Amino acid sequence: MGKNLYQKVWDNHVVQQLDTGQYQLFIALHLIHEVTSPQAFGMLEDKKLKVAYPKRTFATVDHIIPTDSQVRPLADDMAEKMIQVLSDSTRAHGIEFFAPASGAQGIVHVVGPELGLTQPGMTICCGDSHTSTHGAFGCISLGIGTSQVRDVLASQTLAMDPLKVRRIRVEGQLQPGVTAKDVILHIIHILGVNGGVGFAYEYAGSVIDNMSMEERMTVCNMSIEGGARCGYVNPDATTYEYLRGRERVPGGDQFDQAVERWQGYASDFDAQYDDEVVIDANDIRPTVTWGVTPGQAISIEENLPDPDKVDGLERNLITDALDYMQLTGNQPIKGTKIDVAFIGSCTNGRLSDFQAVASVIKGRKVALHVRAIAVPGSEKVDKEVRKLGLHKVFEEAGFEWRLPGCSMCLAMNPDKLIGDEVCASSSNRNFIGRQGSPTGRTILMSPVMVAAAAIEGQVADAREVFNFTGEVA
């Protein structure tokens, strides 16, 4: 009987079984950032411990960094202090730090893949739940807490229970105007925000096979929103071509040897799974959230749920979410007025996201009442966008083109919603207060759907606004 990728990578990295029954797992790549990691260095120092494998940890700043000006010292004293602690700690422990203006800074889940640090068959962790992103390369990639960041720094290992594996096959062909973001919002809607607890998700099927690496990253990124600790795609030719020639990937003969090794990690054809779900690509429409969890989503063609048609707990959940969002049940989501449009984040802040949007907003204008910002996921993405002149397309359409960071995905930098503003957002969480105002309202959608909403000034169907008729992957 064959093994799936999760089992192979797990077996390869197990150090030993612990007395509790958990396993000690070696971590191939550890990524850290300024919010969840500085405290871990403090814990190490309290115990007088050193970093075990400093050359397998890399640091960046993303959450608190302003996107208008990154001149140091930052205006926010606490933010400045956090960067300083990270910078000092990494220097003291011999860890490489991608500082602002180094050319490599950016959102941790954008930086790892683009440098080629993220490679198939690795175990990867970071004190950040969206570490699941890296699974796009065929890795076990786990979000961890600060005490575990400490564990990895001190020992390069984690104590873990193995996960079950659910294969999610998305079969068929996506309709024009339907994107990777719609695929994952649809999956979460179907399986629920806690449907993945205890599972790793293996994304497979012809739709996933045909996706680019950046699209696969969008899908894997939101695994955690479905409750799955990690999600992955088996490595294939698309993966290897993406990695070829990247800064931290071996070149020449070594690359060919690496590919051979990477191929071995892919799930065997006769691999066993704990569960399997098949999704028909034809059922997926441009999808938007209407509530306060990423699972509260509907297709742009549908009406909002009607609380009167359900009972009990379900009814309360829907009523509360609609109240918070100031929406009325059984009405279309289309036409909901927006105040802010945000394109960026580790879900949709990569070159292909900005290319897709630039190709449709050229010659159009953002509605007058909408504040629209586009934020590259990294300095490298920013550089590529500028090289292609795409930032001009955004600016001419009325978007602000910002400096790299997490920006309005969460409320730890100056980019925030004000009052009960509604934001059409390409990020991954629509939790209450997520975008910085305790009453702010977030509607998650794909980058092209954000662009359509920005132009119309209200939630709109990108397929109509941009006349999608051709093949859009």
Added chain:
Amino acid sequence: MSGTPIEKMSGRGVYVAGNDIDTDRIIPARYLTCVTFDELGPALFYDVRFNEDGSSKDHILDDPRHAGAEILISDDNFGCGSSREHAPQAILRFGLKAVIADSFAEIFHGNCTTLGVPCVVMAFEERKELAELVGADPTLDIIIDLEHLQVICANKVFKISVKDSVREAFLNATYDPLDTLLAGRDAIDAVAARLGYSAIP
């Protein structure tokens, strides 16, 4: 060993209702700008407890009848979302020492375990009954017995479940795994050598 064994604990309860309570709600992001966790207690559930002008919304955590409660009771999928350990740290520093819910998100669950805060799973009907008992009489003592996998309150016994490895870790005081992990140093180095993992270029 890294702590003391946790076999049994007791305290008064407080029920914070809601499914899918995420870590952004448990501790809003603006409180994450800190280089230690020491000051997080008062910020627990801040935006749910206080208005923007700082006035109280009379949240149940601020209800004097529940002052000094040590056991948090909630609903389904508690602690979903961000991996921020600030969430369990805020719970702990607020004075709560265990959480009882229908289910937990995984990263949150793991973070709590490491800090010695048991996340105890109870089936919906029983958990609802427990919440009602505590709501009616906040002075009731709740006893969480990890050894026998039960909760006792008002002379009633409620069944609970805790993952085997987690229960082991509490009973053996190895819920903070660092010392155990470090003890495997030679085995760690052997794996690194086998995988060719000395450094990334």
